[in-house]
Amino acid sequence: MPDLPENRSETPEDTAGRQRVSPPETDAERRRRRARFLRELAEARELRDRVQPRRAKVARLRHAMRMRTFRW
Template identity: 70%
Template sequence: MGNVPAMSEGMSPEEVRERLRRRAVFLRELAEARELRKRVSPRRSRRERVREAVRMRTFRAN
């Protein structure tokens, strides 16, 4: 996301708006899919949450 200004330099404002709209739709659908996955397979999602927590603790600065 840090390179968004560089990408939007050669784009018209309409193209930038359309790109941001498509991105918002994609992120909304991605979040919806993750929620559905949590409901469908709670054991796997719990295991993934535990692994994510361990991974985050591994890289946390003290």
């Protein structure tokens, strides 16, 4: 096995002891990040429903049954 070069970048062992210092996240940034996550999650669900229509139908029926039996 060849030796690793001496001038390599930091390894995980080098950075394990140090914490990356970043400015605190603002509420607006957190909301933007959350909105992007929820959009991507909805997109993934739509894709799954398109490629697995039987599973999507069963999920819809289960949800409808759950809503019918839910007590307010």
